[in-house]
Structures are given as C-alpha cells and as structure tokens.
Amino acid sequence: MGELNIPTHSNEVKASIPSPHILLVSLNRPKALNAMSSTMSADMKRLLDWFEGEPELWVVVLTGEGRLFCAGADLIEWNKQQQGGDTSDQGRVAANRYGFGSVSRRESTKPIIAAVHGGAYGGGLEMVVNSDLVIASEDAKFGFPEVTRGVIAIQGAIPRITQICGHQKASELLLTGKIIGAVEARDRFGFVNAVVPNSTTAVAEAIKLAQQITANSPDAVQSTKHALVLSQRLSHSETVSQHVWSHVTERVYNGQNIKEGLKAFAEKRRPIWTNPSKL
Structure with a gap:
C-alpha cells in the first residue's frame, strides 16, 4: 500500500490510516461535544468524498474525540443564523446530498463503521443509523431530541430508523425525544451491533471489525x-x-x-x- 495524501482539513476533524485500507475519521471539537459546525461539515465531505474515490481505502471508521461521539448540530451557530433572519434551512437540507456530517444520507458502496462513546444525539444519531456497523461503549447514550428543541430529525434518520426497528419503536424515539442506553439500542432497537467497555475499546473493536472486512475481496x-x-x-x-x-x-x-x-x-x-x- 502506497503513501496516501489525506486531503487538507481543519483541526475540527482528525484523519488517519491506522491499518491498511482503513480510514479513521474523528470529530475533533471536544469542548463543544463534537457538535457539527459548518467547518466540520465541510471537512467531513472533503474527506469522505476522497475516501469514496480512493481505490486503496476500503472501509471508514467514524468516532469522536473527548466525552461524546457527537452532540448533533451546533445549536449556538444555528441560533445565530435563525435570530439573524436566516430561514433557508429547508433549502440547505434539500441541497445537502449526503446529509448530516456528510454521512446520514450517503449511499456509499464502501462500509462505514461508527465507534460511539458518551453519546450520539440528533444529527450524531442520524450518522450512526446510516452506518453499516455500530460499536458502542457501555456509557453510550442515543437519542433524537430534535422535537424538544423545536426542530426535526430531517437529514435521513426518519426513514432509516423506521427500516431498522419498525414504525412504533421509531415513533417512540422520534416523537418523545427520549434517550436510550447502548444495551437497549442493541437489544430492543437493533441499531448497535456490539457493546464494549469504553471508548478506547470501541475504536479498537471497530478497527478489528474493519480488518475482518478488508480480509475479503x-x-x-x-x-x-x-x-x-x-x-x-x-x-x-x-x-x-x-x-x-x-x-x-x-x-x-x-x-x-x-x-x-x-x-x-x-x-x-x-x-x-x-x-x-x-x-
């Protein structure tokens, strides 16, 4: 495997190749609980578009630095846009081909593995449910709290979570904004593959799973x-x-x-x- 030149990106995202054919992408705004800013979103699109077109990369692992995988959208940034009179959210969502974090509506032919710790909320969970495999630490929490903030889980999560767990269970998450733990996400809602002790083991297990995939054609x-x-x-x-x-x-x-x-x-x-x- 030759040297790959990872595209230039801001310090809001980390990217590395921990094993042949595997790209590891980490959200890197730990003080903001990895809330998705416009800069981070642009970085994610640049990196994942490159990953899609790079023949040497076969699997991507997504994770987050600090205490959480992803708290969702940057509501501080969004509030400033709304209070400033920017009401073009519908147009932005419709034009955003790959969805939240450039993941939640991405129809990749390459496997996406999410290694989740701490929590994945709102858009963070939208990215998780569109991943192919999900490894969660025991402390991981999941939820769609959008309705509690007057917004909507509109970036692709509604059809995906409905396909995964059915109408009634999806409604329970989406209409109440309730938060569930990793074991319930695995055993009752069905969008987590495995639960491991902590964030370090979540990433390690995700990479191990990616290596099992890259052992195949x-x-x-x-x-x-x-x-x-x-x-x-x-x-x-x-x-x-x-x-x-x-x-x-x-x-x-x-x-x-x-x-x-x-x-x-x-x-x-x-x-x-x-x-x-x-x-």
Whole structure:
C-alpha cells in the first residue's frame, strides 16, 4: 500500500490510516461535544468524498474525540443564523446530498463503521443509523431530541430508523425525544451491533471489525454493500435486477479479485487481493 495524501482539513476533524485500507475519521471539537459546525461539515465531505474515490481505502471508521461521539448540530451557530433572519434551512437540507456530517444520507458502496462513546444525539444519531456497523461503549447514550428543541430529525434518520426497528419503536424515539442506553439500542432497537467497555475499546473493536472486512475481496464487499443500499428503497426483485446489472457488480465479474479468490481456494491458500478499479 502506497503513501496516501489525506486531503487538507481543519483541526475540527482528525484523519488517519491506522491499518491498511482503513480510514479513521474523528470529530475533533471536544469542548463543544463534537457538535457539527459548518467547518466540520465541510471537512467531513472533503474527506469522505476522497475516501469514496480512493481505490486503496476500503472501509471508514467514524468516532469522536473527548466525552461524546457527537452532540448533533451546533445549536449556538444555528441560533445565530435563525435570530439573524436566516430561514433557508429547508433549502440547505434539500441541497445537502449526503446529509448530516456528510454521512446520514450517503449511499456509499464502501462500509462505514461508527465507534460511539458518551453519546450520539440528533444529527450524531442520524450518522450512526446510516452506518453499516455500530460499536458502542457501555456509557453510550442515543437519542433524537430534535422535537424538544423545536426542530426535526430531517437529514435521513426518519426513514432509516423506521427500516431498522419498525414504525412504533421509531415513533417512540422520534416523537418523545427520549434517550436510550447502548444495551437497549442493541437489544430492543437493533441499531448497535456490539457493546464494549469504553471508548478506547470501541475504536479498537471497530478497527478489528474493519480488518475482518478488508480480509475479503474489496470488489465483492462493495458490490454487496451496493445491494444493501438498494434494498433500502427498492422491492426485492428490483434490488436483485439493479444489483446484478450494476457497474459495481460488473467490476466483480470482470476483475482480477474473483480470479484470485477462486484460484486461492483451489490452491488452499489465503487470497492476495488487489485494489479495485475506479468505477
């Protein structure tokens, strides 16, 4: 794996490559509980757009510095906009293709893993429920408190949490603004995969999970992720049809990794994967 030049970004986000093919992105406004500012949002889009187009990167892990994963939107910044007469929020939401933090509506073909500690509230939870896998520390709390502040969880969370846990449980979270713990998020609401002791182990377990994914063919993983995304909005037959004929699946059958995987099986050895071609 060659040297990758991580795009320039502000100190409101940290980015590193802790293991081959894995990008680790940390929200870095700990004093503000990692509330999403306009600067942080721009940084996230720049980094994730780069991640999407970089063949050497196969999985991204998201986490936060300090006490919380993400407290949601920067309400101080938002209040100044509102009090100053800026009422263009609907237009901004509609134009924001990738949603909150450039994650909550992103339909990536690459896996996204969230390592959550302390809390994920509002937009922070919107990012979490659109992640593919979620590792949470025992102290993690989750909630959509938007209605308690007169705003809406409008960046993609409503359809996603409804798909995950059903109408009634989604309503319980969205209409009351209640806060739940990590175990309840895993066992009752179903959007947490595993609960671990603390923030350090959450990131370590997320990276370990990412390494399990990168041990597989990146072509096959990305085609499978594409089908998972399609299944969120299409019928069973439409998902199968669009998946079969998609460019990301065509790349699997015309690429080198399928040949390598089958050859390695026949030769009883571990396959040596190569970076997939750009779509």
